[in-house]
Amino acid sequence: MTEKSLFSGSEASNYELKVIEDNLKRIKEKISLAMDKAGRKDRGDKVRLMAVTKTVPYEKVNYAVSLGIDLLGENRVQEFLSKNEFYDKKTEVHFIGGLQSNKVKYIIDKVKMIHSVDSIKLVDEINKRALSSGRVMDILIEVNIGNEESKGGFKSIDVDEAADYCAGLEGVKLRGFMTIPPIDVNGSNGRYFRQMQRIFADCRTRHSSIDTLSMGMSGDYEQAVLYGSNIVRIGSALFGNRKY
Numbered sequence: 296m297t298e299k300s301l302f303s304g305s306e307a308s309n310y311e312l313k314v315i316e317d318n319l320k321r322i323k324e325k326i327s328l329a330m331d332k333a334g335r336k337d338r339g340d341k342v343r344l345m346a347v348t349k350t351v352p353y354e355k356v357n358y359a360v361s362l363g364i365d366l367l368g369e370n371r372v373q374e375f376l377s378k379n380e381f382y383d384k385k386t387e388v389h390f391i392g393g394l395q396s397n398k399v400k401y402i403i404d405k406v407k408m409i410h411s412v413d414s415i416k417l418v419d420e421i422n423k424r425a426l427s428s429g430r431v432m433d434i435l436i437e438v439n440i441g442n443e444e445s446k447g448g449f450k451s452i453d454v455d456e457a458a459d460y461c462a463g464l465e466g467v468k469l470r471g472f473m474t475i476p477p478i479d480v481n482g483s484n485g486r487y488f489r490q491m492q493r494i495f496a497d498c499r500t501r502h503s504s505i506d507t508l509s510m511g512m513s514g515d516y517e518q519a520v521l522y523g524s525n526i527v528r529i530g531s532a533l534f535g536n537r538k539y
């Protein structure tokens with residue numbers, strides 16, 4: 296199969312579309328319950344639902360958009376570029392995947408925010424490219440909250456320094472933090488989300504541009520909402536399990 300045929304022209308059956316609709320309804324209900332439980336509704340607090348599109352054909356993505364999804368999360372530069380032209384243009388797109396510095400130039404004018412800023416080298420490149428295209432890129436610092444060797448992102452002890460550094464750059468606007476906590480084996484990820492909530496609150500007092508906490512995926516978004524997440528990034532719970 297060519298790459299193009301993976302992401303386009305694959306007919307999404309009515310059945311598959313109905314499943315997406317049902318999934319979306321259930322996810323929204325669960326988010327709503329968690330918002331209630333956390334007392335966040337009373338405070339007029341909001342959470343955005345991002346549809347994570349990796350491996351999902353653009354027809355299904357556009358269907359989700361037709362149901363009201365207004366934020367897409369992209370992981371892979373090549374895949375994004377091959378699908379982007381087929382997306383409904385009014386939809387906001389954020390880049391959330393591991394990003395090599397040499398690929399920044401391909402997405403700099405195509406996304407509103409980059410969630411996966413995991414090194415100074417990367418933010419320097421984003422800053423440079425943003426300045427030369429006459430824009431300011433919204434960014435989130437990726438925090439390796441479990442201090443896992445296998446994962447990218449800043450360790451929690453380095454976050455303050457990274458935030459100060461990013462805040463000093465003119466081509467980027469530091470909006471907050473993103474995290475992918477360790478795989479949750481027994482529903483105990485609350486402590487990681489709580490640590491992120493604290494980092495977010497602390498940094499916010501020093502940088503007024505910070506307003507975004509991106510955490511929670513298919514397996515743990517309700518818990519993330521309890522700890523103040525305001526963007527949940529959901530792939531498989533919406534579109535079904537990824538086959539490749």
Ligand SMILES: *Cc1c(COP(=O)(O)O)cnc(C)c1O
Pocket residue numbers: 347349370391392475512513514528529530531532
């Ligand atoms: C794939 C991915 C998601 C969504 O994962 P699901 O478990 O399918 O919801 C969220 N965030 C990032 C960074 C991802 O790569």
